[in-house]
Amino acid sequence: MGKVQYYTEEGLKKLKDELQDLKTRGRTDIAKQIAEARDKGDLSENAEYDAAKDAQGHLELKIAKLEAVVGNARVFDNSQMDTSKVGILSTVKIKNVKNGMTVSYTLVSEEEADLKAGKISLGSPFGKGLVGKKKGEVAEINAPAGILQFEILDITY
Structure with missing residues (x-):
């Protein structure tokens, strides 16, 4: 299976x-x-x-x-999910700590990922770095350009 x-x-x-x-x-x-x-x-x-x-x-x-x-x-049924943390199908508004730029992403499965539509994979470096974080926390994301820091501004489901 x-x-x-x-x-x-x-x-x-x-x-x-x-x-x-x-x-x-x-x-x-x-x-x-x-x-x-x-x-x-x-x-x-x-x-x-x-x-x-x-x-x-x-x-x-x-x-x-x-x-x-x-x-x-x-x-996915998010009614049983802790909505205070970033998880699958959550839409996360993040701010780049270094330059102040804000973006929103929805975390989805790998097959549904579509960056143009704002959907990123849970398995991507960004997805892995954001999962489990709460509003106000800073996520350190290991990207090809180095370690990037993003503050979690909002989490919605």
Whole structure:
């Protein structure tokens, strides 16, 4: 059994939709490619057929991996969570101690991370540095540029 990952309802729905699309449209497209290549004659020297079969293998591998992720996925219920600390699905407003710049991030699972949308992974250096901190505390984050300090201004769920 794989590692349990927690998702937002929206994130889990997105994964399930992608899986369904791969199983239906993806498999149909690959089947058409294989059929077209097979119609072109001798399979022993048919590069299109070989490419289509390789694509089918890659698709099935992707489907299997996604099925494992969805099978181990759980929707996070933060009603039992200590909301005074930074945790999964918390939105954290932080201030860089050095330059005073403030930003907000929502901590999510690795698959849902999207920096442009303000969602960072719990497993990232920022995520690891922020988890468990309370409002007013300073988090030291070990980033590639060195150790950065951020003050926790607000935590919301």
